[in-house]
Structures are given as C-alpha cells and as structure tokens.
Amino acid sequence: xxxxxxxxxxxxxxxxxxxxxxxxxxPEEARGSHLGETDVLLLEDEALVRRGGGPIRISSLxxxxxxxxxxxxxxxxGSSLVSVLYRRGSTSNTLFATERCxxxxxxxxxxxxxxxxxxxxxxxxxxxxxxxxxEPQLGITGGEPTLxxxxxxxxxxACRTYLPSTHMHVLTNGRTxxxxxxxxxxxxxxxxxxxxxxxxxxxxxxxxxxxxAAEGAFLETLQGLxxxxxxxxxxxxxxxxxxxxxxxxxxxxxxxxxRLPFVRHVALMxxxxxxxxKSNRDRLWIDPADYIExxxxxxxxxxxxxxxxxxxxxxxxxxxRDLWPFAQQSISAWKNAYPEICDGCxxxxxCGGFFASAGPSWRSRAVRPLKLEEFA
Amino acid sequence: MTWRERLALLLGAASPFAIADHSAAATPNTLxxxxxxxxxxxxxxxxFWNDPAHTHHLLQLAGxxxxxxxxxxxxxxxxVSGSGGHGSHYSGTPSYTPSYTPxxxxxxxxxxxxxxxxxxxxxxxxxxxxxxxFEASPAARPSTxxxxxxxxxxxxxxxxxxxxxxxxxxxxxxxRLSQDDISRFVQRVQIALMIKGYDPGPADGVLSxxxxxxxxxxxxxxxxxxxxxxxxATLHALGVLK
Numbered sequence: 174x175x176x177x178x179x180x181x182x183x184x185x186x187x188x189x190x191x192x193x194x195x196x197x198x199x200p201e202e203a204r205g206s207h208l209g210e211t212d213v214l215l216l217e218d219e220a221l222v223r224r225g226g227g228p229i230r231i232s233s234l235x236x237x238x239x240x241x242x243x244x245x246x247x248x249x250x251g252s253s254l255v256s257v258l259y260r261r262g263s264t265s266n267t268l269f270a271t272e273r274c275x276x277x278x279x280x281x282x283x284x285x286x287x288x289x290x291x292x293x294x295x296x297x298x299x300x301x302x303x304x305x306x307x308e309p310q311l312g313i314t315g316g317e318p319t320l321x322x323x324x325x326x327x328x329x330x331a332c333r334t335y336l337p338s339t340h341m342h343v344l345t346n347g348r349t350x351x352x353x354x355x356x357x358x359x360x361x362x363x364x365x366x367x368x369x370x371x372x373x374x375x376x377x378x379x380x381x382x383x384x385x386a387a388e389g390a391f392l393e394t395l396q397g398l399x400x401x402x403x404x405x406x407x408x409x410x411x412x413x414x415x416x417x418x419x420x421x422x423x424x425x426x427x428x429x430x431x432r433l434p435f436v437r438h439v440a441l442m443x444x445x446x447x448x449x450x451k452s453n454r455d456r457l458w459i460d461p462a463d464y465i466e467x468x469x470x471x472x473x474x475x476x477x478x479x480x481x482x483x484x485x486x487x488x489x490x491x492x493x494r495d496l497w498p499f500a501q502q503s504i505s506a507w508k509n510a511y512p513e514i515c516d517g518c519x520x521x522x523x524c525g526g527f528f529a530s531a532g533p534s535w536r537s538r539a540v541r542p543l544k545l546e547e548f549a
Numbered sequence: 550m551t552w553r554e555r556l557a558l559l560l561g562a563a564s565p566f567a568i569a570d571h572s573a574a575a576t577p578n579t580l581x582x583x584x585x586x587x588x589x590x591x592x593x594x595x596x597f598w599n600d601p602a603h604t605h606h607l608l609q610l611a612g613x614x615x616x617x618x619x620x621x622x623x624x625x626x627x628x629v630s631g632s633g634g635h636g637s638h639y640s641g642t643p644s645y646t647p648s649y650t651p652x653x654x655x656x657x658x659x660x661x662x663x664x665x666x667x668x669x670x671x672x673x674x675x676x677x678x679x680x681x682x683f684e685a686s687p688a689a690r691p692s693t694x695x696x697x698x699x700x701x702x703x704x705x706x707x708x709x710x711x712x713x714x715x716x717x718x719x720x721x722x723x724x725r726l727s728q729d730d731i732s733r734f735v736q737r738v739q740i741a742l743m744i745k746g747y748d749p750g751p752a753d754g755v756l757s758x759x760x761x762x763x764x765x766x767x768x769x770x771x772x773x774x775x776x777x778x779x780x781x782a783t784l785h786a787l788g789v790l791k
Contacts, residue, residue: 498745520744
C-alpha cells in the first residue's frame with residue numbers, strides 16, 4: 174500500500190515556551206520575505222532555526238520530508254511533535270475551524286467534541302497571515318465552522334486582507350445561515366472568493382434528518398441555502414453516497430435542479446471509512462457497484478441540464494466509462510492510498526484511488542487493475 | 550469553470566461539430582450553444598463534411614447520440630472508434646516510419662514553458678524548446694524529406710523540437726528514444742483523453758488523425774492553443790506529466 178506524505182513528525186525541539194505557529198523558509202527566501210525573524214524558521218542543513226524572539230531549534234526530524242520550505246508548522250511546549258498546518262504546493266490545505274458541531278452525521282469522518290475551542294480563532298488568524306499569498310485555494314473545515322460566529326467572519330476578513338486572491342472553500346451544514354443577520358455577516362466578509370459547500374442528503378426531510386441525526390435540520394439547511402442564494406453566494410451541494418442516501422439520489426438530483434438552481438457545483442461523494450462511518454458500517458455500506466444505476470441517473474440528470482458536477486472518492490474501475498469525465502482525484506494526499514491490486518493499472522495516474530483508512534471490507538468487488546488491451 | 554464551458558468540455562468530442570479539420574478547430578468561437586436546446590449549433594460552414602466517408606462517420610455518431618439520453622459518453626463514442634478507425638479515410642498510410650531517429654533531451658532545458666506551474670517535480674519529458682514536445686508544425690519539421698500525405702505527415706509529427714535544432718542541444722545530453730518509448734507515451738496521452746471523455750480512437754500508440762482531432766477538441770474546450778499537438782500545456786492539462 175502506497176500512501177501520501179503525513180502532516181506530522183517528531184523531532185528534537187529546543188526553545189519552545191508557548192504554542193508557536195511559524196513559517197519555514199530557506200535563508201534566501203527569508204531575505205526577500207515580508208515576514209519578521211520571529212515568524213520564520215530558517216531551513217538550514219541539519220536543523221530548523223528561529224533567530225529572533227527567543228531562539229528555537231528543531232533537529233533530528235524523524236521524517237525530514239514532512240517539513241519543507243513555505244510550510245507553516247505548529248510547535249507546542251514540552252512536545253516533540255511538529256505539525257504541518259499548511260503545506261506549500263498541496264491542493265488540500267485547510268483551516269480547521271472548530272471541533273464543535275450542531276449535527277451528528279452517521280458517517281462523520283471527524284466526530285465532533287463539545288468543548289469550547291474558540292481559542293482556535295487566534296491561531297487561525299495567525300495561520301492565515303503565514304500562508305503563501307499566491308495560494309490558489311484554501312479550505313475551512315471542522316466541525317461546523319459557523320459555530321465560531323463572529324470568529325468565522327474575522328477569519329474570512331483576514332483571508333480577504335492577507336490572501337486576497339485565494340479562493341476559500343468552506344464546509345458548512347448551512348443550518349445557521351437561516352438567520353439572515355448571520356448569513357449577511359458571513360456572506361459579506363469575503364464575498365467574491367468564498368464557496369459554501371453544503372451537504373444535502375435527500376429531497377425529503379425524513380432521510381436528511383436521519384443522516385445528520387438532527388430533527389429539523391433539513392428545513393434549516395434549505396432555509397440557509399435560500400439565504401445564501403439571496404446573497405448571490407457561490408454554493409456547492411455535497412451528497413455522500415451510502416445505503417441511506419442512494420435510494421432517493423435521482424429524486425435528490427431533480428430536487429436540486431428544480432429548487433436550488435443557483436447552485437454552482439454538485440459533488441457526489443463516495444463514503445470515507447473514518448470516524449462514525451466505521452461504527453455505522455451496517456447501516457451505511459453499499460458496494461458502489463450496486464449503486465451505479467442511481468448514480469448515473471442523478472449525474473446525467475444534472476449534467477444534461479448544464480449543472481456542473483463532480484464525482485469524488487470513487488476509483489475509476491468501479492465507474493462506467495461514461496462517468497469517468499466527472500471523476501476527480503479528490504482524496505487529500507496525506508490520506509490517499511492505492512492497494513496492491515492497483516499495481517500495473519493503466520489508469521492509476523488519473524484515478525483518485527482510495528482512502529488509506531479503507532480496508533478490504535470497504536472495497537468494492539468491482540475494484541481491479543485495468544489493462545492496456547481494454548483501451549486498444 | 551462556467552456550466553457553459555463545462556458543457557462544451559463534455560460535449561466536445563461527442564459532438565459531430567467537434568469533428569473539424571485544422572481550420573475549423575483553430576477558431577473555437579465558431580461553436581455556439583443554444584439557450585434552450587441541448588443541441589449545439591455551429592456557424593461553421595459545413596464543407597469539411599463533404600468527404601463521403603466522413604459523412605458516414607458522422608451519421609454513425611448521430612445514431613449513437615439519438616438513442617442515448619445523454620450527450621457525452623465515451624462508451625458510446627468508443628463504438629465509433631471501433632476497428633480500423635477513420636485513419637483509413639486519409640490518403641496516406643498511418644504507420645510511421647520516420648527517416649530519422651527522434652530524440653528527447655534528458656537534461657532540463659533552459660527555457661521553461663511559460664504555462665508550466667512552478668512547484669512541480671521535473672517532468673520526465675522535458676521540451677528542448679518552449680512548449681514543443683511532439684511538434685508537428687511544418688516549421689519545426691526537419692529538412693529530411695517528409696512523406697507527402699497528410700496522414701503520414703501527422704505520423705511524422707512524432708518529433709521533438711530538438712530534432713530540427715542545432716547540434717549543441719544534442720551535446721547538452723540527449724537520449725535517443727526508441728519507437729516503443731514514443732508509442733508508449735502516445736498511448737498514455739490517448740488513455741488520458743479517453744478518461745476525460747474524448748475519443749482518440751484505440752490506444753495504439755499512433756498519433757493518428759483521430760487522436761489529433763481529440764487533442765484539438767480537448768484543447769478547444771480547455772481554452773488551450775488549438776494545435777492538435779502534444780504540447781506541454783496540453784500534456785499538463787491531461788495529467789500525463791505528473
């Protein structure tokens with residue numbers, strides 16, 4: 174099993190007295206940077222060194238490849254952990270907003286914790302100021318980021334200031350947008366550079382509310398979507414494909430086209446076997462090979478009507494060829510993997526592969542290496 | 550990407566209007582999409598359909614389109630590419646026997662293509678001149694007598710820019726590519742085109758007229774320079790250089 178580069182490594186760390194977010198730069202790049210010497214860890218031959226504001230020295234990195242120039246790392250006092258919060262060149266960089274959530278989705282890959290973590294706002298503001306200004310895209314995820322309230326508006330305003338050309342992609346369940354005041358506050362913080370990615374699991378409340386385990390969530394999300402539509406905000410709808418959402422997937426596609434015509438992009442997503450998804454496997458698992466018919470109906474209902482559509486987290490070998498043009502390599506590099514069965518597959522360079530967390534029991538029976546002869 | 554562009558991308562090779570010759574494909578703005586209907590409308594004069602074999606091909610396409618509920622499926626299109634392909638409509642023989650050995654530099658060349666994103670691992674295939682990898686334009690063709698027919702011309706387009714260039718490039722370190730290497734690379738491009746919903750014909754490693762048509766359709770939809778060549782920008786967009 175081959176897997177992407179992790180976001181953490183251990184090292185010998187000296188001089189860290191409080192939580193530090195620092196930018197890693199080569200000495201050459203540091204000389205031309207607007208950042209001060211208290212913000213920068215210089216990447217030297219054997220170590221990472223901060224010269225200003227109390228010297229810090231990081232050496233003997235267990236996996237030196239984890240940290241590279243341009244990255245933003247977090248160090249904690251008394252810990253040997255070096256965490257990469259931003260990786261230059263990665264297409265899946267995110268700001269982690271909060272662990273709290275007002276829903277409790279059956280397949281949540283990042284189960285929420287109900288603790289006050291509003292301290293994150295300060296860290297996020299700091300992180301935003303250290304990200305490369307030419308970064309094309311940055312995600313905001315959680316938890317439910319809007320639970321930061323004004324904090325989220327502040328983070329978006331900081332992005333507008335420090336990263337004016339970076340496109341922000343915010344994962345939210347949309348429920349809190351039903352309050353017009355908040356919708357306007359978040360929507361106006363960085364109006365032209367934010368896509369709000371909102372999950373919708375069915376065209377009927379019963380199923381959606383079951384999936385997110387929150388009574389009334391369907392109505393709130395729809396109300397929130399209409400508030401976003403009212404603001405002319407860019408909205409993406411995300412549908413996670415599993416045993417509960419599949420039966421009405423074609424109806425959901427029709428619903429989105431009819432009722433949410435302002436939506437700019439629809440993502441139909443394979444299940445990530447993490448967090449709650451693992452404990453709810455019995456309720457959720459359906460082999461993608463068994464939902465191709467519904468998937469195809471939904472996909473072409475939207476695509477034929479000119480709606481922009483993507484398929485995430487589904488390997489090419491399980492999809493019929495007519496759906497291939499919609500398939501994206503969507504799995505973040507650090508949790509992306511290809512099992513041994515993929516060795517020698519000719520479409521592998523174009524295939525999204527699998528979540529590293531997906532053991533054989535989460536693998537479709539249709540998975541197989543494609544041979545060159547099939548294309549001749 | 551707007552939905553219009555997306556639609557153009559999806560319909561690109563499925564549409565008979567994508568089966569255009571050089572001059573037609575070089576002006577992508579001649580393709581318009583109607584507001585209400587699903588069918589594309591072309592303002593392009595249709596003379597290039599006059600080849601009877603071509604017309605037959607288009608009728609086949611139309612037949613496939615009429616019974617499909619949707620418009621852009623490589624599986625449907627792949628029937629069309631079937632056996633033989635329509636390289637046979639061209640006067641020349643599609644088998645390529647260039648009279649020189651194509652070369653490809655291994656050392657990174659000095660001028661990087663402008664369109665190449667900066668933070669990437671060095672691609673295994675580096676151009677020896679900006680944005681030409683397999684260049685087929687007559688200007689870049691070596692002075693070696695080329696076969697006269699268009700199909701043979703297309704095949705002999707499997708030439709790097711360096712083949713027609715000064716010997717100092719060769720001194721900088723070039724590796725002779727075997728016919729097999731080139732064939733395998735073209736195959737990768739063909740498979741990438743299929744995955745993106747275009748019909749380059751069978752993945753046989755031959756840069757056939759049909760593969761060039763698919764390249765042009767892909768370039769048109771992606772807003773790239775429409776050449777039918779495997780230039781750097783196109784190869785990056787196809788994801789065959791990572």
